[in-house]
Amino acid sequence: MKKLEDLILTYKDFPKKGIYFKDILGITQEPETFNELIIKMASSEIIKNADAIVAIDARGFIFGSAISLKASKPIIFARKPGKLPGQLIQKKYNLEYGENSLSIQKESLNKFKTFAIVDDLLATGGTVSCVADLLKSQNKKVLGLLVVVELKELGGRLKFKFPVEASLSY
Amino acid sequence: MKKLEDLILTYKDFPKKGIYFKDILGITQEPETFNELIIKMASSEIIKNADAIVAIDARGFIFGSAISLKASKPIIFARKPGKLPGQLIQKKYNLEYGENSLSIQKESLNKFKTFAIVDDLLATGGTVSCVADLLKSQNKKVLGLLVVVELKELGGRLKFKFPVEASLSY
Numbered sequence: 001m002k003k004l005e006d007l008i009l010t011y012k013d014f015p016k017k018g019i020y021f022k023d024i025l026g027i028t029q030e031p032e033t034f035n036e037l038i039i040k041m042a043s044s045e046i047i048k049n050a051d052a053i054v055a056i057d058a059r060g061f062i063f064g065s066a067i068s069l070k071a072s073k074p075i076i077f078a079r080k081p082g083k084l085p086g087q088l089i090q091k092k093y094n095l096e097y098g099e100n101s102l103s104i105q106k107e108s109l110n111k112f113k114t115f116a117i118v119d120d121l122l123a124t125g126g127t128v129s130c131v132a133d134l135l136k137s138q139n140k141k142v143l144g145l146l147v148v149v150e151l152k153e154l155g156g157r158l159k160f161k162f163p164v165e166a167s168l169s170y
Numbered sequence: 171m172k173k174l175e176d177l178i179l180t181y182k183d184f185p186k187k188g189i190y191f192k193d194i195l196g197i198t199q200e201p202e203t204f205n206e207l208i209i210k211m212a213s214s215e216i217i218k219n220a221d222a223i224v225a226i227d228a229r230g231f232i233f234g235s236a237i238s239l240k241a242s243k244p245i246i247f248a249r250k251p252g253k254l255p256g257q258l259i260q261k262k263y264n265l266e267y268g269e270n271s272l273s274i275q276k277e278s279l280n281k282f283k284t285f286a287i288v289d290d291l292l293a294t295g296g297t298v299s300c301v302a303d304l305l306k307s308q309n310k311k312v313l314g315l316l317v318v319v320e321l322k323e324l325g326g327r328l329k330f331k332f333p334v335e336a337s338l339s340y
Contacts, residue, residue: 011255021255028235029222029278031242038239052199058228058253062235062245065198069208069236072201083228085181085191108199 001032005168008149022149022170024120028062037148037167038063042070044116044165046144051112054078054135056127057102059120063148067118076108078131089137093130102130106138114141122147122166125156132160171202175338178319192340194290194318198232207318207337208233212240214286214335216314221282224248224305226297227272229290233318237288246278248301259307263300272300276308284311292317292336295326302330 007026014021028034047053047067052074055064061077068075077084081101088103117131122145132142142162150156150166157164177196184191198204217223217237222244225234231247238245247254251271258273287301292315302312312332320327320336327334 009256014255015252023255025247025254025275025278028238029244029246029281031238031244035239035242058231058249061228061231062247065232065235066239068198068201069205069239072205074199074201075232076199077195077232079228082185084195085184085193086179105195108195111199 001036002030004033004037004148007033008168022121022151024059024148025062027148034066038066038070040167041118041146041148041165042067044144044146046116046146046163046165047071047073049114050116050143051114052076052116054104054115054117054131056117056119056131057083060118063120063146064118067146073116074112076104076112078102078104078127078134089134091130091134091137093126100127102127102134104131104134109135109138109140112140114143116143117145119145119147120149122150122154122156122164124154125159128156129159132162171206172200174203174207174318177203178338192291192319192321194229195232197318204236208236208240210337211288211316211318211335212237214314214316216286216316216333216335217241217243219284220286220313221284222246222286224274224285224287224301226287226289226301227253230288233290233316234288237316243286244282246274246282248272248274248297248304259304261300261304261307263296270297272297272304274301274304279305279308279310282310284313286313287315289315289317290319292320292324292326292334294324295329298326299329302332
């Protein structure tokens with residue numbers, strides 16, 4: 001079985017100059033490694049204790065959906081503008097390279113009280129903070145964040161009051 | 171267990187006037203129903219015979235990733251502009267409401283010869299045709315398309331020479 005760290009490639013100056021982009025998609029080309037990663041993430045106490053998962057558009061969907069299946073947990077989606085129908089809650093955020101906003105379908109939150117946030121990578125933490133603020137605005141509780149990769153130097157986790165679990169750190 | 175068809179809501183005039191948007195995200199809030207759907211999709215001969223899955227940005231990731239995990243098949247991703255690093259193959263397409271383009275990482279195709287395309291919904295078939303053309307341009311074979319929902323009236327499947335399997339049709 002190939003090692004997780006050997007499947008993550010670094011691209012310099014993507015998507016903008018000065019950014020070292022960690023591409024996690026190679027993991028999904030190796031089913032054994034992907035399966036082991038998902039088993040590990042799905043067995044986290046953060047997932048086990050959460051009523052539901054929130055996955056962040058779009059690479060977070062890849063890991064969130066697989067964890068949802070493995071752990072038998074409901075999953076909802078934080079999406080970029082114009083993607084979700086229905087009544088939405090929405091918030092802007094600043095990210096490592098630009099500004100954007102995320103939306104969640106308001107009704108999808110009604111059945112659940114506690115959430116685990118899932119994404120592929122934690123950088124400055126802008127997107128995760130945005131999702132956490134959206135959840136808190138509806139009186140929901142964030143139990144923690146699970147990511148495949150954490151870029152420690154950027155200090156993203158210092159923004160949060162909840163725990164962060166990363167499978168790999170750089 | 172809730173029925174698949176009861177979890178799909180229709181939104182009128184989204185994302186544009188005249189479109190009846192089928193929202194499949196409700197499925198993922200019901201783990202039992204989601205699991206049954208993924209078991210069924212993952213057991214398709216199209217998946218079993220394919221070297222790898224191609225999932226289409228971004229709702230296709232949700233189903234593709236879960237099928238990949240269940241069937242132990244590699245998965246690669248057809249993404250919208252600006253999302254993928256590295257050497258890409260790219261093609262424009264017309265969709266039900268607008269124009270866009272999709273890219274695939276060229277290296278991710280190297281290890282595989284035959285592919286199953288996975289998406290949430292088949293409408294006019296523009297995005298799927300685009301992905302199939304991208305694969306064919308690299309001398310790869312498309313074994314078939316799996317979707318959760320097919321909008322039959324739009325005749326998308328008539329565009330393809332490969333089989334289409336839909337869990338629900340409207």
